[in-house]
Amino acid sequence: MSALQLKQPELSAQAYKKIREFIYKEAGIDLGVSKQMLVSSRLNKRLRYHELDSFDQYANLLINNNGIERQMAIDLLTTNETYFFRESEHFTTLKKVVLEHHPNERVFRLWSAASSSGEEAYSIAMVLDDFFGDRGRWEIFGSDINSVVIEKAKKALYQCLRIDAIPPDFLKKYCLKGAGEYEGFLLIDKKLQNKTSFSEINLTKPLPEVGLFDVIFLRNILIYFDTITKEKIIRSLISKLRPKGLLFIGHSESLKSMDLPLDLIGPTTYQKK
16 A cells, blocks of 8 residues: 555544534534644544545534444544543542531432543442442432443443552452453442443533433533533533532633522532522
């Protein structure tokens, strides 16, 4: 194969504009004007798959395709950076402010609304099982727009990388070390899997009927949205919070400029009025 054949097509300004408009419309994500290289590298494989010569052809395919290709592009363009017990202060707040005051007669429900591949949801599951034990009922719902990471979350199988933040007693109690072909992996205990479910949800669209939650985690995703989209998502999620329910956002995020029915009660921790 010649070097010319191996050369990656250039992403034209027109094609990039169309792809930016597509991902904003579908996922509410504003790529900005400087992510051409990222978009080009992530979508180039789709050009090869469809045997296309240019990103302009792919952009037109994307806009006119209502099926699998649109989801493929969303999966490739959405960032999924996560690990176990990220921003650990929130887990302490969850226990002290919420769990210790939760009425035992009601099922405790928590939504990990940008769950990525599930590390956040299973970190919370460890905290809930450790706190409630056999005396309480709880459930976790995890969601993400990316269908690939949702399938990974459902498998609950992770490489033994970046797990240092898992408390040693939790690691021993809830994580099964792989052997043979699964060496270098860990599996989350089935007991936690049975109380944790995952679904593909686009937070910028009308939410499905998921019930009410005592706590919603929406961390490290708001930075990808403009102010209008950010407020739309937050208001939508507030409607799924019980009165006095808590909303956690990422430490690099803020809701300061928004007039919302929330009180700031701790670092990036809000309570529904």
